[in-house]
Structure formats: structure tokens, C-alpha cells
Amino acid sequence: MMDPGLLLEALSVLSGCNVESTSGPSQLSPQDFINVVALRQFYKQEGLKELDYPSLGTMSLQDQDLYQTPPSLPEVVEEPSLRTTIKINLEDFFHPNFNYDFTNVKDGDKQFLRGNERYVRPCGWNRAAIRVVGHYGEGDGWLGTGTDAWPVSYHGHNMDGSLGIILKHKGNPDERPDFQDAAAACLVADDTQGRGVYSTPDVKTAEKFCKIFSSKVDGKKYKVVLQNRINPKNRIECQRQNVWVVYIPEGRNPAQTRAIVQESLRPYGLLLKAV
Template sequence: MPDIDRTILLEAISALTGSTVKPFTKRRRSILYDELTTENFLPTVFSPTIYTDPGLPVLMHRLSLKAHSGDSQCDGASALRKELFVDMENFLDPRFDYDFRRRSDSSECTRGGEPYTRPWGWYRFALKVLDKYPDGNTWLGPNGWRSHSSFREWPVSFHGTSIEGAKGIARSNYRAGGGQLYGRGIYSTPDIDIAEHFTMFKKFESKNGRTYKVIMQNRINPAKRVYTDEEDYWLIPVPEGTSAVQEKQIVEVSIRPYGILIKEV
């Protein structure tokens, strides 16, 4: 077991989702619960309004900012956090965990025909995604240490937090350089350094007294990805007015998380 263990992982998932995430217990299985799965993980991170009152994410964000500034008025935040429960055995796949903190190299690498820099300095907890989707596992490519792409695999992208949210941009519009309107959707990047920059909203202090950053590692469907004018910013469009069911369907065929990366600050 690494020094970044599953207790810290649960805290990281809580930071990503804005909820208090707990493992299942025998008692919990006998009553109603909101379950976090690999299939609804990214929609939960991307669009908490699907699962909570629409005004809650904005309020939670404001409380979070107050908490980081030492404002004692944010004590009510914990009461607002929604509880989610996760079956750790069905959510995680330890066979594919990897400690990228222990080595590094500068060799060129590609995934899905795009340059890929391994997340050196991070510990990856692998999600259990094999055989989870009806189109099979080709999107992941073959397992193993390799520098080349595999036929029909998807490129890798990273998601530190809602990029449009970190820029203070409204959910309905993202107007970036040159006045280009990119639109509502999921923004991710193939550059882990860019994703790490946006973890300023996803840092969390563990109960062990240490502070960590957390990033999602994804595969993105090249047929659904939109390039923006800003270098290394990719968009999966999700039009305004899309229902929760449609939004989940769009996400499922467009971008799939397969790892959670954690780094001590």
C-alpha cells in the first residue's frame, strides 16, 4: 500500500465531486443511497447540478473560497455537502495503479496519435473501467509500458477542475482569446502542467495534516473533441438545456476517466 492510501483517495474524490464520499458499509447497503460509479463519476464532477439543488454549487464555491481565506463564516459548508457512497471494489482496479513519483524519463510518447507526457510526480489510482462500455476496451489501448499509439485508442487528457469555472466564466458561455465563443461543455487538456495549474480549486488538506492536489486522467474521443484557439484546451460540447440523461450520454461516448492522480503539495 502506498503512503498515499485509500483514505486519502476518498478525500481526493470528495474534493473533486464537492461531496462527502464514503465507502459502502453493510448497513448502508440496506437503505437508500446515492452511489458514485465509474460511469457517473465525470458527470458528477462536471455538473453537480444534476445531483443537487442548482444553487448549491455556487454557494459551496463561495464557502470554499472563504475557507481558504480563513473566514470563520464558512462553518456551515460541511452541512451543505451531499453524501455519496462508493463501492471501492467496483470503483478501483489496483492492478493498474502506478507510482509515477518513483521515476521519470524524457522519451517521446503518444496515445491516440497525440503526444502524451506521463504524469511524473503523481500517484495514480486506476478506475475499474475494463468492460464497462458497450463499445469494448479499444479506447484504452493495450496495457503495458509503451511509447507508441494503438489503433483506435483515444488520446489522454487531464482535468484539474472545471477550467471554465476556474476562469470565472459562466456555465452558459466561454469567451476566450480573440472573442471566440467556445460554448458550454467539458474542458480538458493534454498538458498535465495546465491541469495542475487549475488544481488551485481542488487542493485539499487531509486528516493526516498534509495537503494534496488531485487531477482526473481521461481518454477523450477524437471524433467528439473540439479544438479551441487556446493551445492545448480541448472541449466536449454540452449544449445549454441538455437534460441530465442526455448529458450523461454525451459524456459516456466522449470522455472517460480512467485514473485519479494525487500529489502531495
């Protein structure tokens, strides 16, 4: 297992909160954690200043102004007083048996599949596995390698609506009535942006939009990315290659928005790369 202090720093950078260790129950499950990460970016994109989340209360989004998008990939610097504190039990949150160090792995022409789609493994990164086995009522098929598995998705935290317009819908458009209007708007407005949460099947694309931080544990700088599985029924391809969006229609309240994210993205790895 990676150094616990380094893992806490990485979780703090992704969530915009002060993540601290506890021997008691975690305030957030892994699914709640990715909900917070995704929703903070989405609501910031929507121009909101605060995010309310069950068990955490109201979180300020103002500290997000201190992050800038690549290519400069600036070091993360935040004012601690603006941050919500989250208590995480690392033994419950991480699953070291499934850790995998891809730092020196080179796949070359090797092909891997997840859910019958190409899986680009995170070569060059060190993965701390997140404990999600048995956490979902329908079983763990979504996490496997078979045809019923969900494809792999990477979340670089600075990925947002500036990445491009919706190109086409995967899944049943009838399940999302507002999709037709959004897609039609894209045909007449070049600057139309898909409203939702962005990710990518390509870790190199995610790396361009990730965060970088200086660790107080070892003095090194690290890039951090989340590795997820994405529900193929809730994913829309964007005009820009290798970009997906989980579309959130206008008019959805916070509970409905949270439910869309929860039904669409499931985390299973925290990726770190020394700069």
C-alpha cells in the same frame, strides 16, 4: 493501493460531496462520478444553483463558491452540511493492479502515444487506477495504446469557459449543427467562450487549475486531478494551447447534457501529488 481514507478525501474534493466508504454497492460508477464532477462545474459556469443527478437527487452547487481559481491554489474548505453524501465501494471503484507511481519518474525526451496522439505521462504524480475494464459494451480498445484508443485528457477542476474560445472542431461538424454558429460567433466576439466541459492533454496545464486539500489522514497537502480518455470525435480545440472542450449546445436538457459528457469522457486514474 493508496490509503483508503486519502482516496475518499480526494474523491470528496473533486465531486463537492461527502464521499464515504461502503461494503455494499456503490451509489456511483466511475462513469457516473466523472459525470458529476464535470456537470457540477459546467452548471456552475452556467449560473445554476443546483444539479439533479439520478441516484443522488438534488445537489447544491453553492459550496463551489468556496473554491477559488489558481494561481493562489487555496486550500479547500467547505461547509459539510451543504454536501450530498455518496457511498463508494473502494474495491469496486479502484483497480490497484494498474496503479502507477509517477512521483519520481522523468520522461525527458521519451515519446508515448495513445490513439496516435502524444501522451504526456503524469510525471510527479501518484495514480490510483479506476476500475473501468469491461465496463463499456464496445470493449476496451478505447483504453489501450493502439490507433483505436482514445487520447489522454486531464481534468483540473477549476477549468471552465474562461479558458478561451473555440478554435476548430475535430470530428464531423454535421453531427453537431450548433457548432457552426458557435464557431462563427468566435470570429466576431473576442470574449465568446466555448460552452461545455474542459480538459487538457497536458498534466502541467491541469495542475494550474486543480484543487488542493489538507488531508486528515496524514496531515499533508495534496493536489488532485482526474486522468481520463477523451473521445476524439467529441473534442474541440480551443484558442488557448492545450485546452479541449466537449461542446454542449444550447437547449440541451439535463439528460441530453449528461449523455454528451458520458459519450465523451471516461475516467481511468485519480492523480495525487503532495504539495
